[in-house]
Amino acid sequence: MPEGHTIHRLATRHRELFVGNPVAASSPQGRFATGAALIDGRVLRDTEAIGKHLLHHYEDDRTVHVHLGLYGKFTEGELPVPGPVGQIRMRLTGSGHWLDLRGPTACEVLEPAAVALLRARLGADPLRDDADxxxxxxxxxxxxxxxxxxxxxxxxxxxxxxxxxxxxxxxxxxxxxxxxxxxxxxxxxxxxxxxxxxxxxxxxxxxxxxxxxxxxxxxxxxxxxxxxxxxxxxxxxxxxxxxxxxxxxxxxxxxxxxxxxxxxxxxxxxxxxxxx
Missing domain, CATH: 1.10.8.50 (Helicase, Ruva Protein; domain 3)
Known part of the structure; x- marks a missing residue:
């Protein structure tokens, strides 16, 4: 399972790729289809990592929460986006790039209250300046x-x-x-x-x-x-x-x-x- 430094690197990379722009979201596999529809076309405002949890914050207070677990993995590249290969849970495209997520333990859209609960149950992250x-x-x-x-x-x-x-x-x-x-x-x-x-x-x-x-x-x-x-x-x-x-x-x-x-x-x- 990736440790916290990997998730922080991903948050930084995804911020560089997509923040400030509308993102097209889909779920070629189908398991995240409902969640993808909720964020499709919305602007990605920011990304952050808390421990082993990755958060994508979209406009209208919608947040995609990803926990890679043992088998989760992101792949990325420049447009045009390739045809789906394997079980792609979430696909994001925008600003000249695509991003695919496969095999995560969690990939879900959270409302602000649920994000607050997630923060509350996690301990101090050594990589965050707000850690206690x-x-x-x-x-x-x-x-x-x-x-x-x-x-x-x-x-x-x-x-x-x-x-x-x-x-x-x-x-x-x-x-x-x-x-x-x-x-x-x-x-x-x-x-x-x-x-x-x-x-x-x-x-x-x-x-x-x-x-x-x-x-x-x-x-x-x-x-x-x-x-x-x-x-x-x-x-x-x-x-x-x-x-x-x-x-x-x-x-x-x-x-x-x-x-x-x-x-x-x-x-x-x-x-x-x-x-x-």
Whole structure:
């Protein structure tokens, strides 16, 4: 599933392509036909991302909400628009370009009240300037759940997915099972700032890179990582491989229904009840 930086990149790209112009909307597949009719011919006023949710705001307070899920994907190109290939849920054309959406978990038109409810149920997005990290910390500090699971909870931190959660915990030197109650305000600020910086870099580069300069392939004279997700990382999908910092074999285990990865040496379990 795409993480938040990808959705923010899409919001920016769609803004560049269509905002300020009327958009023709259709649903070649048919499943979004009613929604497409509601926005067809209307001017796209703005786009935005909140965590893993993409919003297209049209005139007359109509908003298209898209959640890509595991299989959703956008494709685009310059006019003329090609014939439909595959199951195209939504097709937009206008201002010299076309945009197709296939396989999303959600593609729906929302009224303002429903948009407000969506915003209310999502947590702080590190990529948004209006995010409230203190609100996220209040929920984390009140929970005994593992910090890994709390970072993955979209009602607490919106947009942080599996890769960022694993990597930011490694960079913080915290074991994934560290309880939220152990994270003090100062430590949370460090984690939040690091997560925000990593995700902003993801927006700029279009991929997730989390290693410090001294641990890049060039600096360590090692082969670049080969993975469909791309990017250089410390622990994600590196089980059994040596830690880039200490050489210990990277561990893997289940938590919150997902795979987590960590270095047993660089991320030792928190002992006692001290606050991190």
């Amino acid at each position: 990290p203190a609100a996220a910390h209040a929920r984390i500090r009140a929970s005994t759940k593992p910090l890994f699971a709390l970072l993955m909870d979209q009602s607490i931190v919106a947009g942080c997915g599996l890769i960022y959660a694993n990597e930011v915990l490694f960079r913080a030197g915290l074991a994934p099972e560290t309880p939220g109650t152990a994270i003090g305000a100062a430590r949370w600020t460090e984690i939040w700032d690091d997560l925000r910086a990593l995700m902003k870099e993801g927006v700029a580069r279009g991929r997730i890179d989390t290693v410090h300069t001294e641990h890049t392939p060039e600096a360590m004279s090692r082969a670049p990582r080969v993975d469909r997700h791309g990017g250089e990382v410390y622990v994600y999908r590196r089980p059994g491989q040596p830690c880039l910092v200490c050489g210990t074999a990277i561990a893997r285990g289940p938590m919150a229904g997902r795979n987590l990865y960590w270095c047993p040496t660089c991320q030792p379990p928190l002992r006692g009840s001290r606050t991190a």
